[in-house]
Amino acid sequence: MGKLLIKNGRVVDPANKVDAVRDVLAENGRIAGVAENIRANSAKVIDAAGKIVLPGLVDMHVHLREPGREDKETVASGTKAALKGGVTSVLAMPNTTPSIDSAENVSFLKEIIKSTASANVFIAAAITKGREGKELTDIAELKKLGIAAITDDGSSLDPDKLMLEALKKAKANGMLAICHCEDKKLSNHGCVNSGIISTRMGLKGISRESEYKRVERDIDLAAKAGSAVHIAHISCRESVEMIRRAKKNGAKVTCDVTPHHFSLTEEAVLGFDANFKMNPPLRSKEDVSAIREGLRDGTIDAIASDHAPHTENEKEIEFERAEFGVIGLETELAAAITELLDQGILDWPGLVEKMALNPARILGIDKGTLSIGRDADIVIVDPDKAWIVRREGLVSKSKNCAFLGRELKGAVEYTICSGKVAYGIHS
Amino acid sequence: MAETAAWTRKDLLGLEDLSRQEIELILSTAESFKEVSTREIKKVPALRGKTVVNLFYEPSTRTRVSFEVAAKRLSADVINIATETSSVRKGETLIDTGRNIEALKVDIVVVRHNYSGAGIMLARHLKASVVNAGDGWHEHPTQALLDIFTLKEKLGKIAGLKVSIVGDIAHSRVARSNIWGLTKLGAKVTVCAPPMLIPPAIEQTGVSVTHDIGAALKGADAVNVLRMQFERDDSLAFPRQLEYFKSFGITRERLEKAKKDIVVMHPGPINRGIEMSSEVADGANSVILEQVTNGIAVRMAALFLVAQANEAINGKAAD
Numbered sequence: 214m215g216k217l218l219i220k221n222g223r224v225v226d227p228a229n230k231v232d233a234v235r236d237v238l239a240e241n242g243r244i245a246g247v248a249e250n251i252r253a254n255s256a257k258v259i260d261a262a263g264k265i266v267l268p269g270l271v272d273m274h275v276h277l278r279e280p281g282r283e284d285k286e287t288v289a290s291g292t293k294a295a296l297k298g299g300v301t302s303v304l305a306m307p308n309t310t311p312s313i314d315s316a317e318n319v320s321f322l323k324e325i326i327k328s329t330a331s332a333n334v335f336i337a338a339a340i341t342k343g344r345e346g347k348e349l350t351d352i353a354e355l356k357k358l359g360i361a362a363i364t365d366d367g368s369s370l371d372p373d374k375l376m377l378e379a380l381k382k383a384k385a386n387g388m389l390a391i392c393h394c395e396d397k398k399l400s401n402h403g404c405v406n407s408g409i410i411s412t413r414m415g416l417k418g419i420s421r422e423s424e425y426k427r428v429e430r431d432i433d434l435a436a437k438a439g440s441a442v443h444i445a446h447i448s449c450r451e452s453v454e455m456i457r458r459a460k461k462n463g464a465k466v467t468c469d470v471t472p473h474h475f476s477l478t479e480e481a482v483l484g485f486d487a488n489f490k491m492n493p494p495l496r497s498k499e500d501v502s503a504i505r506e507g508l509r510d511g512t513i514d515a516i517a518s519d520h521a522p523h524t525e526n527e528k529e530i531e532f533e534r535a536e537f538g539v540i541g542l543e544t545e546l547a548a549a550i551t552e553l554l555d556q557g558i559l560d561w562p563g564l565v566e567k568m569a570l571n572p573a574r575i576l577g578i579d580k581g582t583l584s585i586g587r588d589a590d591i592v593i594v595d596p597d598k599a600w601i602v603r604r605e606g607l608v609s610k611s612k613n614c615a616f617l618g619r620e621l622k623g624a625v626e627y628t629i630c631s632g633k634v635a636y637g638i639h640s
Numbered sequence: 641m642a643e644t645a646a647w648t649r650k651d652l653l654g655l656e657d658l659s660r661q662e663i664e665l666i667l668s669t670a671e672s673f674k675e676v677s678t679r680e681i682k683k684v685p686a687l688r689g690k691t692v693v694n695l696f697y698e699p700s701t702r703t704r705v706s707f708e709v710a711a712k713r714l715s716a717d718v719i720n721i722a723t724e725t726s727s728v729r730k731g732e733t734l735i736d737t738g739r740n741i742e743a744l745k746v747d748i749v750v751v752r753h754n755y756s757g758a759g760i761m762l763a764r765h766l767k768a769s770v771v772n773a774g775d776g777w778h779e780h781p782t783q784a785l786l787d788i789f790t791l792k793e794k795l796g797k798i799a800g801l802k803v804s805i806v807g808d809i810a811h812s813r814v815a816r817s818n819i820w821g822l823t824k825l826g827a828k829v830t831v832c833a834p835p836m837l838i839p840p841a842i843e844q845t846g847v848s849v850t851h852d853i854g855a856a857l858k859g860a861d862a863v864n865v866l867r868m869q870f871e872r873d874d875s876l877a878f879p880r881q882l883e884y885f886k887s888f889g890i891t892r893e894r895l896e897k898a899k900k901d902i903v904v905m906h907p908g909p910i911n912r913g914i915e916m917s918s919e920v921a922d923g924a925n926s927v928i929l930e931q932v933t934n935g936i937a938v939r940m941a942a943l944f945l946v947a948q949a950n951e952a953i954n955g956k957a958a959d
């Protein structure tokens with residue numbers, strides 16, 4: 214395998230406390246050097262002057278829809294979308310058809326990944342069989358298969374006892390549990406945030422309680438089990454406050470937020486455009502500020518896209534009947550640059566922590582850094598280039614994007630996966 | 641001085657987006673159309689050659705007939721399409737249905753739908769004008785306009801009036817459209833219902849909230865009583881019919897404590913003995929039948945204005 218030398222970029226690698234102009238050398242698919250003025254014979258050279266060089270992003274919440282809904286997305290199309298967004302590693306959520314809840318289904322997915330993925334795909338398996346919230350999957354066996362985490366994403370386990378049992382098993386097997394925190398009795402088939410907007414639109418609301426009561430419960434249960442717990446896609450002020458308090462008290466809790474929840478408020482749904490229908494729903498201005506503060510002060514560990522592709526037929530229908538969720542792999546970095554970096558909420562090292570280093574650490578995978586010897590997963594970004602999100606430009610199979618028509622700043626120029634240019638603006 | 645705005649909207653989807661001037665324009669247009677219904681030949685040629693489709697996903701004979709009569713008095717051709725939502729669920733999407741109807745070269749689609757925002761979505765996809773005849777819990781603009789028209793006719797003005805809306809506010813598109821229309825024209829609106837039928841943060845629309853029917857009636861110039869839809873609610877918290885009448889029903893005794901000439905309205909059909917007693921429904925304060933008559937004038941105005949605006953828009957586009 215050849216050599217790749219990235220010259221003169223601003224290298225941001227918080228794992229190694231690097232934020233300076235450096236050259237990066239990749240050799241045989243691995244990082245071989247990060248230093249000033251590296252010389253390498255016969256290396257392919259990329260001039261990154263004026264650009265930012267980052268470890269490839271790690272997105273810990275992605276729906277690739279395969280197997281079962283290949284009309285929405287596939288491992289092939291989803292990983293291409295990832296690369297275009299600077300994401301070199303994704304965690305694939307298990308709510309597929311069939312769900313990823315057994316050794317057999319894991320092997321099936323692994324085969325698909327092996328033959329079609331163009332980025333690294335890690336697998337999350339279900340906590341319960343068929344994600345029905347009734348019977349636990351064989352967590353020990355899943356661990357042996359290299360599963361990175363377990364989650365019943367899309368729903369929360371209702372019985373406290375079963376959830377506690379799951380967390381104990383996760384702990385015993387060194388497995389991370391990721392929780393979708395929603396009490397469906399409280400969210401009660403709502404489709405937008407409960408409040409003045411749901412009232413104005415004549416839609417059923419989803420209360421904030423439906424989320425934060427479950428956040429509170431899952432943190433409590435994790436403490437009882439002595440396990441770690443990761444809370445996915447938090448959306449409201451109370452959840453941020455609860456997690457902040459729990460962390461202060463030493464709880465082993467981490468959490469992530471999506472770009473749409475730190476960028477958009479519930480007012481975006483006023484035109485009944487289902488590209489703003491997601492679960493959890495877009496919340497109020499106060500919630501968005503609390504989320505931003507949580508990102509700033511470290512309460513929120515990670516940014517994940519919750520990339521949720523849906524076909525036009527499932528989105529271009531009456532708002533209440535439309536599916537929840539939006540795609541996000543191709544826009545998450547630019548959204549973070551536009552909404553967080555440019556507004557002083559995060560700096561470059563902070564942004565890399567949230568989008569690469571922390572998710573890798575939370576998942577316990579060897580990614581998110583430019584350390585010597587690690588896989589050469591690298592992103593080169595033009596931080597100043599502005600672009601307008603257009604459906605024609607999206608490579609994801611589905612186009613249900615909440616940022617359509619918006620101008621975002623920051624464009625990925627190259628995404629390098631194991632030392633090879635997997636995406637490049639000139640290729 | 642009342643300055644009247646020109647009507648430039650291709651659609652009439654709700655009252656939330658309309659300015660006071662636009663609402664006043666519809667009302668004054670309705671006033672001039674009201675006279676048509678008193679003529680021997682109840683027809684004007686305003687929409688001759690135009691086709692109006694009543695696309696009803698939810699059964700409502702009253703509203704459908706009112707739109708049909710309005711369209712015919714303007715000399716339009718009318719097509720009625722009643723679609724069971726359940727069959728649509730399996731097949732064609734709303735947009736596809738809309739496009740198919742448009743392919744028939746119709747000019748106005750009047751749509752009634754059980755999902756909020758359906759009219760807005762349809763309007764985004766169609767060149768034809770869309771008039772919302774009620775969408776989910778969201779809006780029912782022509783109903784509110786006819787309520788307001790009737791009130792103005794009875795009391796001479798809207799600004800400064802105290803109007804109470806009683807009943808299931810949470811699930812009522814009539815309530816929402818009335819709130820937008822009345823508050824924009826300067827009325828003071830109070831909503832009255834048991835707590836579980838008041839939607840969250842409703843005060844932010846500028847109304848007051850009470851759970852006490854006596855307080856809602858006291859000093860009110862008008863009370864708009866909504867139809868209770870007990871059949872669709874499975875919640876235990878929902879009051880039973882008799883219980884509801886006892887606490888919120890409009891009776892003669894309750895009206896006696898209100899202003900003598902309080903106007904009693906109801907969008908119909910009435911559940912007699914549940915929302916109000918027969919005595920009140922048929923009594924001197926009731927304007928329920930006048931509302932029905934005025935509905936035609938208001939709908940004529942709505943159809944006429946959107947058709948005219950659409951002609952202007954498409955004319956421009958053709959240049």
Ligand SMILES: [Zn+2]
Pocket residue numbers: 366367368393445446492
């Ligand atoms: Zn989720």
